[in-house]
Amino acid sequence: MKDVKxxxxxxxxxxxxxxxxxxxxxLAAVTLAPGITLYAGPAAAAADGAKRWGLLIDTTxxxxxxxxxxxxxxxxxxxxxxxxxxxxxxxQWVRKVDVRDPATGRTASLPIMCxxxxxxxxxxVCPTGASxxxxxxxxxxxxxxxxxxxxxxxxxxxxxxxxxxxxxxxxRPGSPRGMGTVEACNLCVTRxxxxxxxxxxxxxxGAGRSAILFGDLDDPGSAISRRIREVAPARIRDxxxxxxxxxxxxx
Amino acid sequence: xxxxxxxxxxxxxxxAAVTGVLAAGEGTAPSPAFRQWPGECVxxxxxxxxxxxxxxxxxxxxxxxxxxxPANHSLNACVTCHAVKGDDGHPxxxxxxxxxxxxxxxxxxxRVDCFSCHTSTPGVAK
Numbered sequence: 001m002k003d004v005k006x007x008x009x010x011x012x013x014x015x016x017x018x019x020x021x022x023x024x025x026x027l028a029a030v031t032l033a034p035g036i037t038l039y040a041g042p043a044a045a046a047a048d049g050a051k052r053w054g055l056l057i058d059t060t061x062x063x064x065x066x067x068x069x070x071x072x073x074x075x076x077x078x079x080x081x082x083x084x085x086x087x088x089x090x091x092q093w094v095r096k097v098d099v100r101d102p103a104t105g106r107t108a109s110l111p112i113m114c115x116x117x118x119x120x121x122x123x124x125v126c127p128t129g130a131s132x133x134x135x136x137x138x139x140x141x142x143x144x145x146x147x148x149x150x151x152x153x154x155x156x157x158x159x160x161x162x163x164x165x166x167x168x169x170x171x172r173p174g175s176p177r178g179m180g181t182v183e184a185c186n187l188c189v190t191r192x193x194x195x196x197x198x199x200x201x202x203x204x205x206g207a208g209r210s211a212i213l214f215g216d217l218d219d220p221g222s223a224i225s226r227r228i229r230e231v232a233p234a235r236i237r238d239x240x241x242x243x244x245x246x247x248x249x250x251x
Numbered sequence: 252x253x254x255x256x257x258x259x260x261x262x263x264x265x266x267a268a269v270t271g272v273l274a275a276g277e278g279t280a281p282s283p284a285f286r287q288w289p290g291e292c293v294x295x296x297x298x299x300x301x302x303x304x305x306x307x308x309x310x311x312x313x314x315x316x317x318x319x320x321p322a323n324h325s326l327n328a329c330v331t332c333h334a335v336k337g338d339d340g341h342p343x344x345x346x347x348x349x350x351x352x353x354x355x356x357x358x359x360x361x362r363v364d365c366f367s368c369h370t371s372t373p374g375v376a377k
Binding site for chain 2: 132192
């Protein structure tokens with residue numbers, strides 16, 4: 001355990017020699033039994049412990065009248081607020097929040113989603129290990145392991161998680177979700193694993209605002225890291241020292 | 252650790268496959284829908300018949316925790332390639348007993364909850 005951020009599955013990735021020879025052993029097994037090519041082949045892109053994905057949201061470009069990111073997220077992941085008998089049970093993948101500084105009267109509108117903390121309280125409290133942080137910093141719920149206890153929802157200072165109370169039908173193929181489990185922004189892992197960026201980022205750009213920047217916070221040369229150094233953005237409830245991965249400029 | 256695990260998994264799969272192949276020789280009748288699917292399965296049929304649940308679970312953990320997404324191995328890839336057309340010409344959902352994932356499960360009294368979250372009809376073929 002040299003690096004706390006590296007999960008067991010990513011351990012020893014640099015240790016190519018022993019890994020290769022063992023893969024060789026696996027390949028030998030393949031010739032013994034056809035069909036075992038299954039897991040010996042090169043894996044597609046994987047969560048990379050050398051990266052930390054994050055967002056920088058420029059609230060000066062965000063408008064309270066616009067909810068393109070919210071709509072796009074709902075369409076991508078198949079959730080909706082419409083026709084809900086209990087609005088307090090609404091999905092919280094992302095929501096728009098208008099804030100006002102009482103001292104100056106200055107207002108701002110910001111999208112709030114899972115802040116992908118480096119020290120996520122939701123992970124600390126989860127009794128089953130369903131709440132976890134991927135090697136690349138994305139905080140997720142493994143809904144196969146989630147028992148729906150909702151401790152994580154109580155632990156999250158950002159109210160970024162919600163519980164699915166009712167049976168779900170018509171899920172999007174790339175985003176399974178269902179009753180009895182907790183869900184939240186997953187930073188569009190499927191898109192990110194395919195080399196893309198979260199759908200809200202594209203939607204915001206599509207709405208002509210380009211207020212959301214996605215990138216690798218651990219790469220000092222990435223556009224997001226450079227902008228963060230330049231504009232010194234804030235993080236919500238930074239006093240909690242959760243080291244969130246979502247930055248807000250202009251609040 | 253990972254190395255050792257990889258080796259163990261490889262050996263385990265090999266052993267499972269060998270027993271699978273042996274056991275699925277003569278006398279194991281393929282299901283009625285056998286071989287109507289386009290393309291190749293992720294492993295040979297006798298192996299799949301016995302081990303698909305383990306593969307799916309393994310893949311599930313690899314994908315959800317490791318972000319490893321090989322083509323054809325997602326649950327949606329299974330239901331996409333194994334899609335069965337209904338009377339209206341559209342692929343049936345698991346609500347229909349002709350759905351691939353119900354063909355054997357119904358007779359062997361297996362019930363899976365996968366499709367309360369995962370769509371049971373073709374989607375991302377990618």
